[in-house]
Amino acid sequence: MKFNLSNINWKSQATWVLLLTSLLHFTCSFTANFITVLLPDISVDLDVPVETLNWITLIFLIAIIAITIPASKNIKRFDLKKSIRILIFLLIVGLVLSAITPNMEVFLFSRLIQGASIALLPTIDLVIIVLAMPKEDVGKALGIVGSAGYVGMTIAPSVTGFVSNLFHGDMHF
Numbered sequence: 001m002k003f004n005l006s007n008i009n010w011k012s013q014a015t016w017v018l019l020l021t022s023l024l025h026f027t028c029s030f031t032a033n034f035i036t037v038l039l040p041d042i043s044v045d046l047d048v049p050v051e052t053l054n055w056i057t058l059i060f061l062i063a064i065i066a067i068t069i070p071a072s073k074n075i076k077r078f079d080l081k082k083s084i085r086i087l088i089f090l091l092i093v094g095l096v097l098s099a100i101t102p103n104m105e106v107f108l109f110s111r112l113i114q115g116a117s118i119a120l121l122p123t124i125d126l127v128i129i130v131l132a133m134p135k136e137d138v139g140k141a142l143g144i145v146g147s148a149g150y151v152g153m154t155i156a157p158s159v160t161g162f163v164s165n166l167f168h169g170d171m172h173f
Helices: 013-033 035-045 050-073 080-099 104-132 135-166
Strands: none
Touching: 013 035, 013 080, 013 104, 013 135, 035 050, 035 135, 050 104, 080 104, 104 135
């Protein structure tokens, strides 16, 4: 099968839904996995012992676990459009806050915000796929979105290491 971009209907709502939800899934997975490469730099920048660094990953995962199950159960009660805007805003706030953090406590709080927003974003984008795509394309669309998430997970450490090295470790999230 030959892939040809000229065959894609760029005016189709389903095409844009697929592209945007794939980008969202990629971003969530990337955000969840890029931090591990930066832990040594964060330890130096914030002057925290290595044992304390575990909380950076743990608080993120605790937020995801605590929020995903109850929220997924009640996802139909939310206005999806409004929810996705709020969650993307919270993710951006969490990322900016972690970039300018003065200490470990604020950094952990920023990771908590990131985890809370990422707990729901992938769930909502899957619901949007099911609701917006033609029934015959839902399986294929879910596969594409899921693959975008795995690509984000896979390349996050490499891209983060490259960017961190490029800026000489003067940045952290």
